Amino acid sequence: xxxxxxxxxxxxxxxxxxxxLSNYPKFEVVAEADNADQAIRLAAEYKPDVIVMDIRLxxxxxxxxxxxxTAAQPETKVIMLTTFADDDLLFDAISAGASGYVLKQIDSxxxxxxxxxxxxxxxxxxxxxxxxxxxxxRETRRKAETEAFAPLTEQELRVLTLVAQGKRNKExxxxxxxxxxxxxxxxxSILSKLGLATRAEAAAYAVKHxxxxxxxxxx
Numbered sequence: 001x002x003x004x005x006x007x008x009x010x011x012x013x014x015x016x017x018x019x020x021l022s023n024y025p026k027f028e029v030v031a032e033a034d035n036a037d038q039a040i041r042l043a044a045e046y047k048p049d050v051i052v053m054d055i056r057l058x059x060x061x062x063x064x065x066x067x068x069x070t071a072a073q074p075e076t077k078v079i080m081l082t083t084f085a086d087d088d089l090l091f092d093a094i095s096a097g098a099s100g101y102v103l104k105q106i107d108s109x110x111x112x113x114x115x116x117x118x119x120x121x122x123x124x125x126x127x128x129x130x131x132x133x134x135x136x137x138r139e140t141r142r143k144a145e146t147e148a149f150a151p152l153t154e155q156e157l158r159v160l161t162l163v164a165q166g167k168r169n170k171e172x173x174x175x176x177x178x179x180x181x182x183x184x185x186x187x188x189s190i191l192s193k194l195g196l197a198t199r200a201e202a203a204a205y206a207v208k209h210x211x212x213x214x215x216x217x218x219x
Contacts, residue, residue: 001025001026001027001028002026002027002028002049002050002115002116002119003028003030003046003047003048003049003050004021004027004028004029004030004048004049004050004051004052004115005029005030005031005032005033005039005042005043005046005048005050005051005052006018006029006031006032006033006051006052007032007033007034007036007038007039007051007052007053007054007057007062007065008034008052008054008057008081009034009035009054009056009057009058010054011034013054013104014032014034017029017052018032020108020111020112021112021115024112026116027115030046030048031045031046031048034057034058035057035058035059035060036057036059036060036061036062036064036065037059037060037065039051039053039057039062039065039069040065040068040069043069043072043073043076044072044073047073047075047076048076049076049077049119050076050077050078050079050115050118050119051066051069051076051077051078051079052079052081052115053065053066053078053079053080053081053098054080054081054082055080055082055089055093056082062080062082062093063080063089063092063093063096063098064096066078066080066093066096066097066098067096067097069097070096070097070098071097074097077099077100077118077119077121078097078098078099078100079098079099079100079101079102079114079115079118079124080093080098080100080101080102081102081103081104081106081111082101082102082103082104083103083104083105090125099118099121099122099123099124100114100117100118100123100124100125101124101125102114102124102125146214148205148209149209149211149214151193151194152190152193152194155176155186156186156189156190156193157211157214158176159172159176159183159186159187159190160190160202160206160211161206161211161212162175162176163187163190163199163202163203163206164202164203164206164207164211166203169183169184169187187199187202190202
């Protein structure tokens with residue numbers, strides 16, 4: 001049996017959830033809270049398996065409560081139940097330790113399934129926000145990749161691209177129309193700027209951060 005703590009500042013919502021869950025013997029609502037501080041206290045007292053947490057609460061938010069609860073009781077899973085399909089709230093909730101994020105528009109069967117999955121230790125996102133997650137992940141990765149090469153000049157990017165292709169200084173010099181000594185200086189500068197020690201590390205770094213998306217085109 002899964003012990004459930006309901007957290008929502010609207011009594012009608014809590015009553016509705018409690019009534020729904022009472023139809024399923026596998027769930028037991030052990031306590032209810034209408035604010036974050038009360039949720040934190042009751043979570044410590046009852047040690048629920050799953051907390052159904054509203055994001056918008058008076059005073060501290062549900063995200064604040066989730067952060068405190070999961071830090072103190074990592075075995076307790078929190079599923080955020082909210083009317084807001086908001087990118088920032090979603091990522092804040094995940095960062096705070098929430099295991100699931102579903103919208104209040106979810107139907108009863110889907111909610112029961114979500115609770116069962118969270119109780120088994122799975123993570124869950126409402127389909128309505130899944131695409132937002134992937135979009136943000138792509139944007140975050142793109143930003144990280146861009147920042148990875150920010151210290152380098154255009155010519156250094158060009159040289160690093162060729163280093164990543166396994167070319168030696170002599171080959172690079174012929175390709176970019178520079179002396180071998182100049183290429184050697186560029187490689188040293190690249191290593192220094194990126195905090196790397198060897199060409200192999202530079203090549204691995206370039207591949208990891210997808211330098212092919214940033215290297216300047218040949219003029």
